[in-house]
Structure formats: C-alpha cells, structure tokens
Amino acid sequence: MDILSLSHIDEELDSFEVAALCFLCQDVLNRKRLENVREGRELFLRLREKDLLKNSHFLSQLLITIRREDLLSYLETDSRQPEQESNPQTDASPALSPYRTLLYQVSEDVTQENLNKMKFLLSNKLAKGRLDLCTTALDVLAEMERQNHLSEQTLEVLEETLMECDAQLALKIKQYRTGGFLLRETVPHINQRGNNLQIPVRPSVTVTQPSSEDGERLFTDSDPVSPSDSIGYYPMTHNPRGWCLIINNEHFETNELTNRPGTEKDKSAIASVFSRLGFKVKVFDNLTAAKMLKEVEDLGKKNHFDADALVVCVLSHGEIGCVFGVDGKRVPLRSLTFPFTSGECRSLAGKPKLFFIQACQGTGYQRGMSPAVSPEQTEGRGTFESDAGPVQSIATDADFLIGMATVDECKSFRNTKEGSIYIQELCRQLERAGPSGENILTVLTCVNNEVSRGEYLRYKQMPEPKYTLTKNLVLPFI
Incomplete structure (x- = not known):
C-alpha cells in the first residue's frame, strides 16, 4: 500500500478511532508496540514493519469494524486477493479475531453510566491506580486482559460484570461462549482509482445452533445486521426487571x-x-x-x-x-x-x-x-x-x-x-x-x-x- 493513501486515512482518524484500531490489532502486534501509539500513521508504520499491509485486506477489515467505510476509497489492492494467496493464514493476510471484534462491539454499546459501574464492580479485581486511568470501555477491557481477568478462554468475569450493568451485552458474551462466531464475507468495492477491491462487509453474525433435548437453539445478536436493529434496544439492566x-x-x-x-x-x-x-x-x-x-x-x-x-x-x-x-x-x-x-x-x-x-x-x-x-x-x-x-x-x-x-x-x-x-x-x-x-x-x-x-x-x-x-x-x- 502506498504512503500517500495511508496519510489520507491518518488525517481522517480521530484519537478514539486510533485507540480502537490499536485495540483490534493486539492479536497481531505486541502490546508494548502499541502502548505509545497516538496517531494513525504510527500504527500503520508498525503494521508495515510486520508486513501486515502487503495488501489492503487487513486494513479494510479494521476500518469497517470501526464503522469508517468512507475511508475505503483510499485503499489500493494488488492483483491477488487474500483468498488467492497460497497460504491465507500467514501474517501477510491476517484476519481480525472474532473474540477481539466481539469485545470492540460490546465496548461501543457501553454507556458512561455503565462504564462507571463496571469500574466500580471491578475495583476489587483490578489495580485501582490503573483503573483510574481508564476513560473508555476499551481501556477497561484492555486492563482486564493485562491483569489476566479476560481472554478468549476466560470471559466469565466480563459476563458477570456486564450482567450487573447491561443484560443485553452480557447475553452477547454468553452466546459467544456457547457457540457464536463472527463471519465476514467479501463484496466488490471500486476505489477512487477504479480498481476492483475485495473488502469484507460489516461484521454479520453466524452461529452454530446447538440443540438441547427440547429442541432449544441459541442465536446471537452481537452486531446489528438488519435495519430494524438500528433503532436500538430497551435496556434490561435491573434485577428485578x-x-x-x-x-x-x-x-x-x-x-x-x-x-x-x-x-x-x-x-x-x-x-x-x-x-x-x-x-x-x-x-x-x-x-x-x-x-x-x-x-x-x-x-x-x-x-x-x-x-x-x-x-x-x-x-x-x-x-x-x-x-x-x-x-x-x-x-x-x-x-x-x-x-x-x-x-x-x-x-x-x-x-x-x-x-x-x-x-x-x-x-x-x-x-x-x-x-x-x-x-x-x-x-x-x-x-x-x-x-x-x-x-x-x-x-x-x-x-x-x-x-x-x-x-x-x-x-x-x-x-x-x-x-x-x-x-x-x-x-x-x-x-x-x-x-x-x-x-x-x-x-x-x-x-x-x-x-x-x-x-x-x-x-x-x-x-x-x-x-x-x-x-x-x-x-x-x-
């Protein structure tokens, strides 16, 4: 990818979006390498050093996940699409982890009131000095990971905390643990230079549907996938309701x-x-x-x-x-x-x-x-x-x-x-x-x-x- 395109994207990103991109990149970049990143160009340099911007596929996933599809027009691609690589699992064509994307989607729906409640509920588990520095839900999630209270295999503390704040968000975590996963498909996109670019559509949800003896099935609503979802949900946060x-x-x-x-x-x-x-x-x-x-x-x-x-x-x-x-x-x-x-x-x-x-x-x-x-x-x-x-x-x-x-x-x-x-x-x-x-x-x-x-x-x-x-x-x- 050319430097000019990356520069244009950098100019459009605010500090919150850069922080979100850094969070999403924690599975492909060392956490220490991300700690002092404040600008998009700094992140892009680190991705280039790891050869993660060999084509536009990974960056397009990042931009769509943070809902900046408008920046996709700056992206170029080579003649080979990620699915045509001889080894699509290499770092040259990585995919965002469903786990990290789930955490980001959850963070988007955490209100300020619920953020304060989360910090209070976690005060007996996380170091107070570090917790006081957390100003966003992503900060709290990152701190939970840093102190080994959150990982792809250990989601229980997060689910219990969210249950006290927002039952809908807790339900997403539960459904992910019981068989849900995020699936990204690709659709053609024409960039401003007229090149055909394969980009993933906004994350949609596909789940395995385990059946219990009485035929009960589990589904997930971890990301809006239809126009009706855009109107939001009534909060279900109290016990009793x-x-x-x-x-x-x-x-x-x-x-x-x-x-x-x-x-x-x-x-x-x-x-x-x-x-x-x-x-x-x-x-x-x-x-x-x-x-x-x-x-x-x-x-x-x-x-x-x-x-x-x-x-x-x-x-x-x-x-x-x-x-x-x-x-x-x-x-x-x-x-x-x-x-x-x-x-x-x-x-x-x-x-x-x-x-x-x-x-x-x-x-x-x-x-x-x-x-x-x-x-x-x-x-x-x-x-x-x-x-x-x-x-x-x-x-x-x-x-x-x-x-x-x-x-x-x-x-x-x-x-x-x-x-x-x-x-x-x-x-x-x-x-x-x-x-x-x-x-x-x-x-x-x-x-x-x-x-x-x-x-x-x-x-x-x-x-x-x-x-x-x-x-x-x-x-x-x-």
Missing part, C-alpha cells in the same frame, strides 16, 4: 358470567415464566371491577425508576372494549393502561409496558379453510370453552404492547384442564426465547403461528399483538 401483575378472575358472582375452569393453569404458567425473566410477580384472584381498577392505579403510583419494564396480565371474561370483574361490572381496557402512560407514571416513561389479555374479542367464531373434526372430549382431558366478549381498545401512547388472545369479533378458547390456548403458547414461546435473545415481536409471531395452526371445536383462533413500542425488546432470563 419490574412488576408483573396478574389478575385472574375464575369464580364469578353473577349468573350472566360462567366460571372459568382452567385459568389456574394460565396463572401458574405466567407466574413461572415471568419470575424466570426477572420480574416480581403479584397475583390477585377474583377481583371485582372496583378492585381491579384500584390495583392497577396503586401499581401506577409506585416508583418504577429501578425497573426496566412492566407486565400486566388479565385473565377474565370481556365485552367490547372492556374486561369484567367477578361482580359482572365492566373495566375499560383503557382504564387498565392509563395509569401507566407517560403523563401518569413518569418513572415508566420510555420503558416497555406489556399487557396480555386472555379474553374473546367477539361472539363470532373464526373458521378455517378445512375445519377439522372436533377434538375428543375424553375424561381427564378437559373441554374447550370460549371467554365470551371482545377486548378491542388499546392505548395509543408510546412503549405499550398489548397481546390479544384473538382478532376482533372472534372468540378465543380455554381448555378446562390445561388452560387457555393463547396463554399456554405464549408462556411456551417466552420459555424458549429466554436464553436466545429473540425480539418480543418474533416471540409473538411464533405464538400466532402455533395457535393459528390448531383446530378448536371445529374452529380456528388467531391471536393479535398490538403495539406502540419504539425499540427492540428482548426479555432474557436472569
């Missing part, structure tokens, strides 16, 4: 509304999965309309500053735009969500609020193209019932998600022995997604798929999530 309120109405005081056998199964399943997801679960059985309103209003008045999210699950009968208390009186769905809107509950502003409503949305039945024979109603298996009455209205405020058991004007089904079709499938999918880092909307799409494939009393059921979420939401197990 927040409150999960369950209102379970089974025994009704009015003859107009029948009891709801099987709902105990739903209550237990919800309590179990959201406990594992880190929520404090609060259960109320058989509430009147007035008591339902009081409980949600009291919860809305609590201080949620140390919470990441809120979950409310209502299991009851319903009618258009409302659910019923056990006294047969209506509670508008809007009355359930209103106490948690930004204006009413400031400590939940900008945080996800999830509502799951097990109730029909109408008196009609949804038919499939080829209705199946009604399920056998043998003793001990229970029978299917519908939770009559629709629940339709949703809050339009930001950061709400309302999972409905069925679409408008149709009934949903509950097995008197095993619980409702929707809630049971929802809990199964949340259990499956807990270790994998799936977006909640992906989880709910899987719920839709599974429920819609079944046949219940000759009819179909189609759940419907409605949401005003503004970020990606992942609910990992604690």
Whole structure:
C-alpha cells in the first residue's frame, strides 16, 4: 500500500478511532508496540514493519469494524486477493479475531453510566491506580486482559460484570461462549482509482445452533445486521426487571358470567415464566371491577425508576372494549393502561409496558379453510370453552404492547384442564426465547403461528399483538 493513501486515512482518524484500531490489532502486534501509539500513521508504520499491509485486506477489515467505510476509497489492492494467496493464514493476510471484534462491539454499546459501574464492580479485581486511568470501555477491557481477568478462554468475569450493568451485552458474551462466531464475507468495492477491491462487509453474525433435548437453539445478536436493529434496544439492566401483575378472575358472582375452569393453569404458567425473566410477580384472584381498577392505579403510583419494564396480565371474561370483574361490572381496557402512560407514571416513561389479555374479542367464531373434526372430549382431558366478549381498545401512547388472545369479533378458547390456548403458547414461546435473545415481536409471531395452526371445536383462533413500542425488546432470563 502506498504512503500517500495511508496519510489520507491518518488525517481522517480521530484519537478514539486510533485507540480502537490499536485495540483490534493486539492479536497481531505486541502490546508494548502499541502502548505509545497516538496517531494513525504510527500504527500503520508498525503494521508495515510486520508486513501486515502487503495488501489492503487487513486494513479494510479494521476500518469497517470501526464503522469508517468512507475511508475505503483510499485503499489500493494488488492483483491477488487474500483468498488467492497460497497460504491465507500467514501474517501477510491476517484476519481480525472474532473474540477481539466481539469485545470492540460490546465496548461501543457501553454507556458512561455503565462504564462507571463496571469500574466500580471491578475495583476489587483490578489495580485501582490503573483503573483510574481508564476513560473508555476499551481501556477497561484492555486492563482486564493485562491483569489476566479476560481472554478468549476466560470471559466469565466480563459476563458477570456486564450482567450487573447491561443484560443485553452480557447475553452477547454468553452466546459467544456457547457457540457464536463472527463471519465476514467479501463484496466488490471500486476505489477512487477504479480498481476492483475485495473488502469484507460489516461484521454479520453466524452461529452454530446447538440443540438441547427440547429442541432449544441459541442465536446471537452481537452486531446489528438488519435495519430494524438500528433503532436500538430497551435496556434490561435491573434485577428485578419490574412488576408483573396478574389478575385472574375464575369464580364469578353473577349468573350472566360462567366460571372459568382452567385459568389456574394460565396463572401458574405466567407466574413461572415471568419470575424466570426477572420480574416480581403479584397475583390477585377474583377481583371485582372496583378492585381491579384500584390495583392497577396503586401499581401506577409506585416508583418504577429501578425497573426496566412492566407486565400486566388479565385473565377474565370481556365485552367490547372492556374486561369484567367477578361482580359482572365492566373495566375499560383503557382504564387498565392509563395509569401507566407517560403523563401518569413518569418513572415508566420510555420503558416497555406489556399487557396480555386472555379474553374473546367477539361472539363470532373464526373458521378455517378445512375445519377439522372436533377434538375428543375424553375424561381427564378437559373441554374447550370460549371467554365470551371482545377486548378491542388499546392505548395509543408510546412503549405499550398489548397481546390479544384473538382478532376482533372472534372468540378465543380455554381448555378446562390445561388452560387457555393463547396463554399456554405464549408462556411456551417466552420459555424458549429466554436464553436466545429473540425480539418480543418474533416471540409473538411464533405464538400466532402455533395457535393459528390448531383446530378448536371445529374452529380456528388467531391471536393479535398490538403495539406502540419504539425499540427492540428482548426479555432474557436472569
């Protein structure tokens, strides 16, 4: 590579980017050789001395990893591409290590608040004098490596530290340890001189997918790979995550509304999965309309500053735009969500609020193209019932998600022995997604798929999530 091109790149790099490049080069250059590097040209000289700039492949990897693809136009290449070298594993054509790239990607997402918390949590492991000199997350990671608390084989301390600061970042480390790796592909690029240059695309993620006995698979989201990822994620950094309120109405005081056998199964399943997801679960059985309103209003008045999210699950009968208390009186769905809107509950502003409503949305039945024979109603298996009455209205405020058991004007089904079709499938999918880092909307799409494939009393059921979420939401197990 010519000196003029390297000089142009040097002029464009700031001190933080040079520090990032030095960190990424620690697997190919001696750490001592990098300690006093402050300018891009100093790094390039050291790379040239090691014959690491024989072609542009390695430098292009570095620039793309730090998100400076705009500088690739300065790069030239010889007629041979790295994959055509007789020995592509030589130092002349090195590749960035997935481990070091992972650390860099993690450092990019560490906020100043979390950086300070990391330093505090590591103060009993790292020398205080050295730790005080760390001003960036990369500095902390480098110091952890220097003091033998971090390596490609020993990621546990970093994972434990990040779990206290940002569960999403900790999840990346866990997934890397359990089989994830970063894969770089190459795409043609034309530089400013018209030469064809092979460069790696932005790091994307490929993982081996080990399956457990129950078919569980692990995936990684260690780098944004789709436009939807650019909107960011809701932080999940607290333990506990927040409150999960369950209102379970089974025994009704009015003859107009029948009891709801099987709902105990739903209550237990919800309590179990959201406990594992880190929520404090609060259960109320058989509430009147007035008591339902009081409980949600009291919860809305609590201080949620140390919470990441809120979950409310209502299991009851319903009618258009409302659910019923056990006294047969209506509670508008809007009355359930209103106490948690930004204006009413400031400590939940900008945080996800999830509502799951097990109730029909109408008196009609949804038919499939080829209705199946009604399920056998043998003793001990229970029978299917519908939770009559629709629940339709949703809050339009930001950061709400309302999972409905069925679409408008149709009934949903509950097995008197095993619980409702929707809630049971929802809990199964949340259990499956807990270790994998799936977006909640992906989880709910899987719920839709599974429920819609079944046949219940000759009819179909189609759940419907409605949401005003503004970020990606992942609910990992604690």
